[in-house]
Amino acid sequence: MPALIKIDRVSKIFGEGETKTIALRDISLEIHKGEFVAVMGPSGSGKSTLLHILGFLDSVSEGSYVFEGKDISAYTPDAVARIRNERLGFVFQAFNLLSRTSVLQNVLLPLRYSSVPEQEWHERAISAIKSVDLFHRLNAEPSTLSGGEKQRAAIARALVNNPSVIFADEPTGNLDSKSGQIVMEIIRRLNDEGHTVILITHETYTAENAKRIIRLKDGVIESDTQVAQRASLEKFSK
Amino acid sequence: MKLKQTIETALAGLRSNRSRSALTILGIVIGITAIMLVMSLGAGAQELVLDQIQGLGTKTIVVIPGREPKGPSDFANVFLDSLKIRDVESLQSKSNVPFAADIMPVIFGTAQSSYGTKTYQTTVLGGGSAESNNIIADIFDIFPSQGSFFDTEDVKASADVAVIGNKVREELFDSVDNPIGQRIKIKGRNFKVIGVLSEKGQVSFFNFDEMVLVPYTSAQTHLFGRKYFDRIIISASDEDKIVQTVADIKDTLRENHSISNPDDDDFFIQTQVDLAARLSTITTSLTWFLIAMASIALFVGGIGIMNIMLVSVTERTREIGLRKAIGATDRDILTQFLLEAVFLTAIGGMIGILLGTGLSFIISLGLSAGLGLNWKFVFPFSGAALGIFVSSLVGLVFGGYPARQASKKSPIEALRYE
Numbered sequence: 073m074p075a076l077i078k079i080d081r082v083s084k085i086f087g088e089g090e091t092k093t094i095a096l097r098d099i100s101l102e103i104h105k106g107e108f109v110a111v112m113g114p115s116g117s118g119k120s121t122l123l124h125i126l127g128f129l130d131s132v133s134e135g136s137y138v139f140e141g142k143d144i145s146a147y148t149p150d151a152v153a154r155i156r157n158e159r160l161g162f163v164f165q166a167f168n169l170l171s172r173t174s175v176l177q178n179v180l181l182p183l184r185y186s187s188v189p190e191q192e193w194h195e196r197a198i199s200a201i202k203s204v205d206l207f208h209r210l211n212a213e214p215s216t217l218s219g220g221e222k223q224r225a226a227i228a229r230a231l232v233n234n235p236s237v238i239f240a241d242e243p244t245g246n247l248d249s250k251s252g253q254i255v256m257e258i259i260r261r262l263n264d265e266g267h268t269v270i271l272i273t274h275e276t277y278t279a280e281n282a283k284r285i286i287r288l289k290d291g292v293i294e295s296d297t298q299v300a301q302r303a304s305l306e307k308f309s310k
Numbered sequence: 311m312k313l314k315q316t317i318e319t320a321l322a323g324l325r326s327n328r329s330r331s332a333l334t335i336l337g338i339v340i341g342i343t344a345i346m347l348v349m350s351l352g353a354g355a356q357e358l359v360l361d362q363i364q365g366l367g368t369k370t371i372v373v374i375p376g377r378e379p380k381g382p383s384d385f386a387n388v389f390l391d392s393l394k395i396r397d398v399e400s401l402q403s404k405s406n407v408p409f410a411a412d413i414m415p416v417i418f419g420t421a422q423s424s425y426g427t428k429t430y431q432t433t434v435l436g437g438g439s440a441e442s443n444n445i446i447a448d449i450f451d452i453f454p455s456q457g458s459f460f461d462t463e464d465v466k467a468s469a470d471v472a473v474i475g476n477k478v479r480e481e482l483f484d485s486v487d488n489p490i491g492q493r494i495k496i497k498g499r500n501f502k503v504i505g506v507l508s509e510k511g512q513v514s515f516f517n518f519d520e521m522v523l524v525p526y527t528s529a530q531t532h533l534f535g536r537k538y539f540d541r542i543i544i545s546a547s548d549e550d551k552i553v554q555t556v557a558d559i560k561d562t563l564r565e566n567h568s569i570s571n572p573d574d575d576d577f578f579i580q581t582q583v584d585l586a587a588r589l590s591t592i593t594t595s596l597t598w599f600l601i602a603m604a605s606i607a608l609f610v611g612g613i614g615i616m617n618i619m620l621v622s623v624t625e626r627t628r629e630i631g632l633r634k635a636i637g638a639t640d641r642d643i644l645t646q647f648l649l650e651a652v653f654l655t656a657i658g659g660m661i662g663i664l665l666g667t668g669l670s671f672i673i674s675l676g677l678s679a680g681l682g683l684n685w686k687f688v689f690p691f692s693g694a695a696l697g698i699f700v701s702s703l704v705g706l707v708f709g710g711y712p713a714r715q716a717s718k719k720s721p722i723e724a725l726r727y728e
Contacts, residue, residue: 129635129721150639157637164725168632172326184315185637229636 074141075102076236076268077126082135084121084291095121097291098135103270105236108263110271110282117288119272120241126270127160127239128152140236157185161230161267163259165242167222169214169229175201176210179228186233200228204258220251227258237268244278256281316642320649327622331654334618337611338658338704339665342697344604346666347673349693352597354674357686359589369411369549370449370582371556373542373563378578389576391538392567398542400562402441407544407558409551414438414445416541417529423474423522425482425494432478432522434496436529438465446473449543452518457490457505460525468527472496473505477519496522497533552581608700611658612708619651619712630716631724644717651709652702659701663694 084096095118103109103126113119124130125137128144137144139155147155156162161182169178179197188196201207204224214222223243230238240259244252260281263269273279280302287294324331375392398415401407417436422429439445443461447453460471472494474482483489493500501524510518530536546555556579563577564570623630630643667689674687 124722127635129725150641153634153637153639153642156635162635166628168628168635168725170629170632173322181633182636184319185633185639185642233637 075138076105076107076140077101077103078138079125079132080136080138082125082132082137084118084125084130085133095291096125099291099293100135101286101293101296103268105268106263106266108260108269108271108281108283110273110279110285111288112273112276112279112285113288113294114274116290118291119288122288123239123241123270123272126237127162128156153185157182158187158233159236161233161235161238163223163226163230163238163240163243165245167214167219167226167246169222169225171214174211174213175206175217175225175228178214178225179232182229182233188233196232197228200232201225203231204228218251219247220254223247223251223255224258227255227262231262235267237270238262240269240271242272242274244273244275252278313645316645316649319646320653323626323646323650324653330618330622334615335611335654335658335661337614338608338655338701339611339662341604341608341611342659342662342701343666343669344607345601345697345700346663346690346693347670348597348600348604349690349696350666350670350688351673352593352600353688353690354670354677354685356590356593357688358683359593360586361684367449367451367545368582368586369546369552371544371546371552371559372580372582373544373559374578374580375538375540375576376578377576391536392576393539393542394537395539397563397566398539400566401542401544401559406562407555409547409555409558410544411547412439412442412445412448412543412545414449414543415526415539416543417526417534417536417539419529419534421497421522421533423478423482423494423496425486425489425492428482428484430478430481432475432496432520433517434522434524434529434533435516436524436526436533438462438523438525438527440465440527446523449545450516450518452507452510454505455508456488457503459505459523465525465527468531469525470499470501470528470532471504471524472501473507473523474503475507475517475519475521476509477517478522479506494522496524499532501528552583556581605700608704612655612704615651615655615705616708616712619647619709620715622650623647623712623716626716627719627724630719631721631726634719634721635725640717643719644713647713647716648706648709651713652705655701655705655709656698659697662701663697666693666697 079099079101082096082099083094086093086095099122111119111122121130125132140159144152170181176197179200180193183193183196198207201210204227206221206224206228209217209221214225217225238259243255243259247255256278259269259271269282271279271282279285280299282299283302284296284298286296373393376389393415395415398413401410401413414437419434421432421434423432424430437446438460440462442448444459446459454473457473459473460469463469464471474489474494479489482494483492486492489503489506492503494503495501507518524533526539544555544559546552559579560572560575564572564575567576569575633643671687674685677683677685
């Protein structure tokens with residue numbers, strides 16, 4: 073079975089001359105459908121850059137990226153936008169919900185940019201909101217939500233177009249450990265349901281939810297290991 | 311994203327910033343209000359002026375003594391005594407001016423009129439004709455409600471008879487049922503009232519309500535003591551004959567006055583058509599001048615829109631980044647911000663149209679009631695259309711740059727923005 077994501081000798085270079093920074097050097101990597109990959113590394117290791125490239129938010133400087141069997145250099149900007157909309161879901165550390173906009177409207181947002189028929193929107197959004205157990209806050213605005221609720225709303229938004237890959241960039245970074253645990257439970261469940269998950273974190277106990285851990289340092293892959301023993305969920309509540 | 315969705319998104323964006331949106335469109339509101347006001351009042355002024363002129367009839371030709379004023383400082387105060395009875399007689403000759411239907415010399419001045427103990431400051435107009443009985447009614451389209459006009463015999467005899475305006479009757483005869491046959495004193499001389507005009511208001515800058523009409527012969531000899539006329543009013547037999555008649559009048563008068571070079575004319579001629587065209591040119595150019603001024607307000611308003619939109623784009627960088635991350639194309643973002651700007655300005659334009667219409671309606675009422683003008687409120691449809699068009703255009707033009715800035719933001723830069 074071909075890889076869902078395949079990058080080959082990818083480098084990412086920012087700036088020129090004296091300010092030139094190499095964020096990623098010659099990275100090659102394959103991720104298959106249904107995997108749960110945690111990308112770890114200290115700040116400046118290039119893990120965010122890697123996520124941006126894999127998530128179609130940034131381009132490579134060198135090397136190739138094949139997504140679902142097709143090289144992304146072949147995609148037009150509009151096609152890239154469509155992939156972000158239909159195939160990918162993003163969960164950010166800072167939630168990035170639209171303020172003064174209800175949970176329902178926030179979750180509806182990706183549908184507005186999609187080709188999904190309008191009559192299906194409401195049902196889909198409600199089902200996504202129910203799956204993160206936030207139905208009781210349907211019409212609440214983000215400013216009235218707790219951090220955990222905000223992140224659950226953001227996950228519902230990432231889910232609503234039923235993406236094949238969910239990218240989570242430090243999803244528990246702004247949460248207390250209890251809320252973080254709930255969020256990780258949801259993400260694990262999504263993976264169990266068949267979504268591929270790529271998680272960025274610097275916390276080992278968060279990374280241990282994954283089935284595979286990739287460690288980055290100075291833009292290169294330091295290690296890439298399958299997790300033999302996944303963290304039990306109780307480990308969070310230490 | 312479908313257009314309907316983009317429209318909803320843009321409106322939601324405006325709604326979440328109500329007070330800022332309101333302040334932003336203030337410049338546009340003021341600009342469009344000014345344009346509406348200017349166009350409405352300009353059209354009202356034009357109607358008023360045309361109304362006045364047309365009171366005299368379009369076939370009317372007016373001969374005025376003196377040299378035609380060529381500029382604002384040229385008061386044409388020479389040859390004011392150039393039009394004499396001999397000229398009137400020459401013009402009456404069909405061999406000189408074949409297409410003149412009516413010819414009436416006019417002399418006017420102000421004089422105090424009194425009846426018993428009551429006095430009133432009136433305009434005395436000496437007119438009539440030694441040849442035609444109904445000439446005043448024909449030319450000014452006014453009729454006595456009581457009594458009648460003086461006839462050719464009265465003119466020939468320099469009779470002391472007067473036809474008084476409605477206001478004059480009210481002032482002098484408020485306790486008298488029928489003023490016909492009563493004697494009023496004008497400049498100390500007794501005149502018999504033989505007619506009262508129905509209420510008429512302004513006709514071509516003459517307010518007949520405040521006027522006393524007497525035969526021009528009596529006005530010349532008994533009231534003003536001069537042999538010349540202030541105007542000779544001629545009506546052409548047909549509108550087609552106006553040009554021909556004007557030329558005939560000029561030839562006749564030049565011959566009478568021994569003038570060979572037209573530059574030496576001691577009279578000039580105004581036709582009502584000329585006058586209407588000239589005044590209409592003046593009001594139109596004035597209107598456009600004021601619109602140009604209002605456009606500056608719109609321009610400044612547009613810059614205000616651009617400024618606020620740029621602030622808004624910067625402030626909403628994260629929103630833009632997020633929208634891109636979940637699938638918005640550059641075009642979606644561009645359209646969203648462009649529509650926000652256009653909605654803002656179009657709403658501003660509509661408010662301006664309502665405000666401008668309301669204000670000009672109030673001013674029209676004020677002009678009618680306060681100044682007693684026959685001012686009609688005019689709703690300038692072209693102004694309203696222009697207002698909507700221009701305000702939307704301002705949104706497109708001044709919203710274009712910020713919207714472009716927004717659409718070009720890279721999603722990661724935008725998401726990283728704090």
